[in-house]
Amino acid sequence: MxxxxxxxxxxxxxxxxxxxxxxxxxxxxxxxxxxxxxxxxNLSALFYNKDEKLERYNMPDTLKAQHTAHLTTGFVLYSDMxxxxxxxxxxxxxxxxTISGMSNAALVEKKYGKATYQxxxxxxxRNARDSMLIELGKWGLGKRDIVPNANFFSKVSADxxxxxxxxxxxxxxGGYVELRFEMDVLVVLSATQHPLDPNPEYAPKPVLLQAWRxxxxxxxxxxRNFRPENVRGFYNTELLxx
Amino acid sequence: xxxxxxxxxxxxxxYELVLPAGESWLHEVKRGQVFRxxxxxxxxxxxxxxxxxxxxxxxxxxxxxxxxxGNIYLTAGTKLMSTEGNVLMTIVADTCGRHxxxxxxxxxxxxxxxxxxxKKYMHSCRDSFLHALGxxxxxxxxxxxxxxxxxxxNVPVTPQGELTFADGISAAGKYVEMRAEMNVxxxxxxxxxxxxPCNAYNxxxxxxxxxxxxx
Numbered sequence: 001m002x003x004x005x006x007x008x009x010x011x012x013x014x015x016x017x018x019x020x021x022x023x024x025x026x027x028x029x030x031x032x033x034x035x036x037x038x039x040x041x042n043l044s045a046l047f048y049n050k051d052e053k054l055e056r057y058n059m060p061d062t063l064k065a066q067h068t069a070h071l072t073t074g075f076v077l078y079s080d081m082x083x084x085x086x087x088x089x090x091x092x093x094x095x096x097x098t099i100s101g102m103s104n105a106a107l108v109e110k111k112y113g114k115a116t117y118q119x120x121x122x123x124x125x126r127n128a129r130d131s132m133l134i135e136l137g138k139w140g141l142g143k144r145d146i147v148p149n150a151n152f153f154s155k156v157s158a159d160x161x162x163x164x165x166x167x168x169x170x171x172x173x174g175g176y177v178e179l180r181f182e183m184d185v186l187v188v189l190s191a192t193q194h195p196l197d198p199n200p201e202y203a204p205k206p207v208l209l210q211a212w213r214x215x216x217x218x219x220x221x222x223x224r225n226f227r228p229e230n231v232r233g234f235y236n237t238e239l240l241x242x
Numbered sequence: 243x244x245x246x247x248x249x250x251x252x253x254x255x256x257y258e259l260v261l262p263a264g265e266s267w268l269h270e271v272k273r274g275q276v277f278r279x280x281x282x283x284x285x286x287x288x289x290x291x292x293x294x295x296x297x298x299x300x301x302x303x304x305x306x307x308x309x310x311x312g313n314i315y316l317t318a319g320t321k322l323m324s325t326e327g328n329v330l331m332t333i334v335a336d337t338c339g340r341h342x343x344x345x346x347x348x349x350x351x352x353x354x355x356x357x358x359x360x361k362k363y364m365h366s367c368r369d370s371f372l373h374a375l376g377x378x379x380x381x382x383x384x385x386x387x388x389x390x391x392x393x394x395x396n397v398p399v400t401p402q403g404e405l406t407f408a409d410g411i412s413a414a415g416k417y418v419e420m421r422a423e424m425n426v427x428x429x430x431x432x433x434x435x436x437x438x439p440c441n442a443y444n445x446x447x448x449x450x451x452x453x454x455x456x457x
Contacts (some may be wrong), residue, residue, distance in 0.1 A: 054338050054384055058344055058352075058389075059304075059305075059344075059346070059348065059389055060346020060347070060389050060390075061346055061352045062343055063345070063346075063357070063405045064344075064346060064352070064356065064397075064405060064407070065343050065352065065355050065356055067404055067405050067406060067407075068403060068404060068405055069344065069399045069403045069404065070403040076357065078352075080349065080351070080352075080368075080387075081261065081351045082349070082350075082351030082352055082353075082354050082355045082362075085435075095403060098304060099305060099308065099314065099344060099399075100308075100309050101303065101305030101306050101309055102305075104327060106327050107327075126336060129274075130312075131307060143299045143300075143325065144299055144385045144386055145385065146325065147388050147389065148303075148304060148305045148388070148389050149305075156375070156425075157401055157402075157403060158313075158314045158399045158401065159401055160400075160401065161313070161314040162313040162314045162399070163313050164308065164312050164313060164314060166308070190322070195309055196309065219361060229356055232354060232355045232358070232359055233355045235287045235359065236351065236354060
C-alpha cells in the first residue's frame, strides 16, 4: 500500500532555488514529490544505491526494459543491476526527459554569457555538470560516476527521422511528479535549465521538494504490474531485503 | 540517414582482426587513424565504448552526442562526443545508415528483468566489458561503463516516446568507419544476446580494420 502525501506523513519539505544543487538520501518506503513552483522548471537528476554507489541509475536499461524513451506514472528507474531505484507513482506533467543529458559550463556560457560569483554573487550562472560534480564529491564520487541523467519537467521527443524536438511550455506552474524509493537511494539534483531550453535568458526555476513516508509496494502495486519486466525488477530489488 | 561509402582499401589496412561473437576487444586507435567495423554476416550488434587514451575519465557520452547533433541516430557525419565536450571520433563512412546509442549493453541483470530470471546466467556484453577491463591493467572497472553505441542495431523511438526493437537494417558486408580525433581506447563487446530478434537470434563475427593516418 502506498500512502499519498498528507500532513501526517510529511517528513520534510524544502524549496530548491532555481540554479541550485543538492543531494540527500531517500530511504526505502519513502517518496519525494517534486513540484514545479512557477512553471518551466527543469530538474536534472542522478540516482545511486546509497550502500553500493557503483550501482546507479541506468538510462538504457530503464528505457529498454519498459520500451519507453520517457518517464511518467507507472514507469520505474532501473539501476544497472536489474533493480528498481525509484518508481514514478504520480505525475501531472506527463513526460519527463531521459535522453538529452545535462548542461555544462561551455554550453551555459555560450547561451547566457558569463556571470561569475565575483560579479553576480549567488545569482552566478551554474550548470548541471559542475553542480553534479560538486554534489558527487561530497559522497566520494566524481566524473566516472556521471552517467546519462533524467530531466524532470522537460519533454524532448524524436520524430520518425530521429530529429529531437524540445517541447516549449511543457510543465505548468504546480506541475508535479512523485518518486517512491525502493531501496535507500542517494539523490543528486541540479535545478538548472535544460540543455535544449531555447530561452535566451538564464532563468532557472525553483523546485519544491516534499518527502513523505509512503510505505513499500504491495502485490497489486501499479508500477510493479505496469509491465511484466517490472515484476521481475521488483523481485530482484526485494531480494536485497529478504 | 545517409549512406556514405569509403574509398579505403582493406588490403592497405595496418590492422585486421575478425572478432567472434561473445568476445571483447580493447585497443588504442591513434589520432588520425581510421577504424572500420564490418558486419560480416549481417544484423550483428557491436556494443562499443570510447575513452580518451590520455585521460580515460573523459569518455563517450551518448546523450551529449545526440543532443549536439539534434538527432538520436548515429550515421556518417556524426561526431562522437566526450563527457568534456570534445570529439572522440567522427563517423566518416557508413553503409548501414543508422546506429543506436540509447539501447545500452545487455547485462546478466538486465536480461533477468527483460526476459526471465534464469536468463541471468547467459553470457552478456557487460560480462565481456568487465572481462576486458579486468585484464587491461589500465585502472578501469565497472565505474567506467556508461551508455554505449550499438553499431548496426536498429532501436527506433516513436514520436509518442516509445522505444522499440525493430528488425535489423544491416546486412552482410555493411560497415561503419570512423576517424579518431584524439588517441582513443575503443572497447567492444561483440554482442552474444540470444533473446532478442535484433540479430535474428544468431550472433556472428565482425571484422575490425584500422588504417594509418597517411593511408
